[in-house]
Amino acid sequence: MTTTELLGKPIELDNDGHLKNLNDWTEELAVQIAKEEGISELTDRHWLVINYMRKEFQEKGDAPSIRKLTKESGVDTKELYALFPKGPAKKAAKIAGLPKPKGCI
């Protein structure tokens, strides 16, 4: 566990570098995390995925799998990889302020 400074505030992170406290998350913070992950701008399509992930997490207690994202978020696999290069499920979860997804798919 580490503490980092984001937008001038100390923020606690878990061992994977994701937010430790869900409540620390704000939309501004998401933009900042995205920048650090190499995504310079969050478009409506990014937000569609991020908001879907947060909703799923609140309902089910785990971030959705890539298959669920593909089927239900309204963004298909190809676009997911284009929006969140190098690992969409993990990266989108990080930007959404959620822990790393536990599933294998």
Add this chain to the structure above:
Amino acid sequence: MNNGKAEPIQKVSIIVSRGSLEGVYPGLIMANGARMEGIEATLFFTFFGLHAIIDKKMDKIKVATVGNPAMCVPSAMGPGLPTWMGAIPGMSWFATSMMKKEMEKLDIPPVREFIEMIHDAGCEIYGCKATVDMFHLTEKDFCPQVDGIISVGEFYEKSAGAQIIFT
């Protein structure tokens, strides 16, 4: 190895050589998992593994109940299925439908959907030329996600810098 700070894996080349459900899925899950981690991945299907990318076969992949001493009923921790019973007609169908139900719960897609997903994720999919010739198949027999039928030499070329995983 330098004190546990080994280089992360950049690229994997996964060979699928078997055509049973339990022979096909590990390779697919590893290929999809690699892409999810941002690792480059290539899938190479050879021998009966080709069934996973043959259009008319890929929806009919079954669990092997014969010659599988680890086969237990009704679930993994149940008693072993006597080997001769594995040969009863319908047993493979039954075991397959049980396993598919469990897989669906874990969000593991059927083979066709999985292949589409993995291909859309940027993984290249190849069939083995020697097997295609031996089985008298043509490119038309394969699902549209197949990027080509290649020789073992081309497989090694495409695997430059990759970890090769044989399943």
